[in-house]
Amino acid sequence: TLGEGGTFLHRCERLAQKFGLRDLYIKDETSNPTGSFIDRGTTVEISKIREQGRKSVCCGLTGNLAASLVAYAARAGLGCKVVLPQRVDIGKFYQTIAYETDIEIAKDSKDACWKAYRLSTQDYMGHFVMPYNLYFLEGEKTTAYEICEQLGWSLPDKIIVPMGSGGHLSMIWKGIKEFYEMGFLKQKTVEMVGTQSKGCPPIVEALQRGDDKIIPVNKISTIAIDICVEDPPCGSMAIQAIRESKGTAMPLLDREIIHAVSLLAKLEGIFAEPAAATTIAGLKRLVDEGRIDHSEKVVCVVTGMGLKYPEVTKNLIKGSKKLEKLLRLVEKRKYGIALGETKLRVLQIISRKESYGYEIWRALEDLGVKVKIPSVYQHLTELEDADLIIRSKSEQVLKKPERHYYKLTERGRVVLSRSEALEE
Ligand SMILES: Cc1ncc(COP(=O)(O)O)c(C=O)c1O
Structure with a gap:
């Protein structure tokens, strides 16, 4: 364990007021050890792998699962190999490499999955981890157990959950049914509401068709990458859970998702990643369409933290000139700090004495740095863009170009x- 679970059930006052609801809660999964609910599944999966005497694990998925797996494998002293698709949220990528894991990059998620599978069966022989593995799924049930306990051994009217593979929502429903069968709950009436991105909504579409069968999505395009699962392995289970509980499911637009990230941050102080904020976007949709009674008790599961996809902030601050400028400056600071040899020498020359292009070129030559004059001007432009130098004065000398x-x-x-x- 890394201390996963036992996350806060946050009673929302400001967001509830905004939506005209009386009883709104957020199950804040952002506070799990690696920042997402996935840790609930990983801890069980890794514990079972150790129990079976396996020495290593292998996975071919993006994002939160990879980030969680590398951390738990490190904790358990297991070897770990990860194949990541090229398109991965930057925060999750940094998280994954922090453990100095053995990483390969694949073209897309399908390719990554196949590569990891082949590795696990041939060369590497690590245990292949997927979000539909049974032990992994059993761990995810604990979200339901905690919600029931935190609400005084009762259920809300609705639980809203983001759906990618469909595993988490299905397991929350399973957990509720088990608690009911064990006598911890007097009833099991709760509507399970699933949210997906409009850019990849195979489970929602199957429900809308009244079908049990998932038709895989071909082309995906959304800001919420972690819930983009073209052919969700637990899709049928999720459909069954939503039907049994008389719930519903919704596809959300990127603009609705970004608005939800912003509302959650500004009104409740929770910075969520886009996939996780779909539950707030879904709740807003239900309110706007009059599909929710104001007295209903609602729990939105916010599954992952905003730092996983920090670029979302760019969307949040659009229109705020001051913050946009600050962001540009900080980004330049962060990415522009690795200076090459020539730029470093140019800065040193200018630090000694205010200089102009030709003079700098001569000084570079004296230092043994051989460059053509136009490239000196190119370096000066780039240093100026990076806010490292500014023009102090200009001077016209006879018929020569201005200095x-x-x-x-x-x-x-x-x-x-x-x-x-x-x-x-
Ligand atoms: C932040 C986040 N939310 C939701 C999901 C979807 O969960 P599931 O695949 O169990 O449906 C994922 C999946 O990785 C996720 O990372």
Whole structure:
């Protein structure tokens, strides 16, 4: 274990007021050890693998499962191999490589899955982890157990859950039925509401067709990558859970999802990743369409944290000139700090004395850095764009082209001294 589960059931006052609801809760799964509900499944899967004496694990999936698996494998002292599709949320990617895992990159998720499967059966022989593995799924039931307990051994009227493979929603329903059978609950009346992205809604579409069979989606396009499962392996179970519980399912547009991320952050202080915020977008849709009674008790499961996909912030601050500018500056700071040899020397030359292009070129030559004059001007433009130098003055000398002198900015001074320290 890494201390997963036991997450907070957050009573929402401001969001409830906004939607005109009396009793709204968020099951805040962002506070799990690796930032998503997936840890609930991983802990059981990894424990069983250890019990069976296996030495390594292998998976071919994006995002939260990979990020969770590498952490739990590290904790358990198991080897771990991950095949990631090229399109992966950046936060999850950083999380995954932090454990110095053995990683391969594949073209897309199907390819990643096949590669991982082949590795697990041939060369690598690690236990193949998928979100439909039985032990993994059993771990996910605990979300339901906790909701019941946290609501005083009762159920809300609706539980809203994002659906990718469909596993989590199905297992929440299974957990409720088990608690009812064991006598912990007096009734099992709760509507299970599933949310998907409009860019990949195979479970919603099957429900709308009145079908049990999933027709895989061919083309996917959405901001909520982690719930993009073209052919969801637990889709039929999710359909059954929604039907049995007399619930519903909705496909949400990216713009609705981004709005939901923003509402959740601004009104409740919870920064969620887009896939997770679909439950808030779904709730808003139910309210707008008058499909929910204001006295109903609702639990939205917010499955993963916003840092997994920090770029979503760009969408949230659109229109705020001040924050957009700040973001640009910080991004430049972050990504522009690795200076090449020539730029470093240019900064050093300018730090000694305000200089212009030709003079800098001469000084570079003296330092043994051989570059053509146009490339000096290119470096100056790039350093200016990165906010490391600014023009201090311009001067017309006889019939020669105008000379532009440069000096370091405050940021330029900091970056230069850091780079020099690194050089040493
Ligand atoms: C943040 C997040 N929410 C929801 C889901 C969907 O869960 P499931 O695949 O069990 O339907 C995932 C799946 O990885 C996820 O990472």
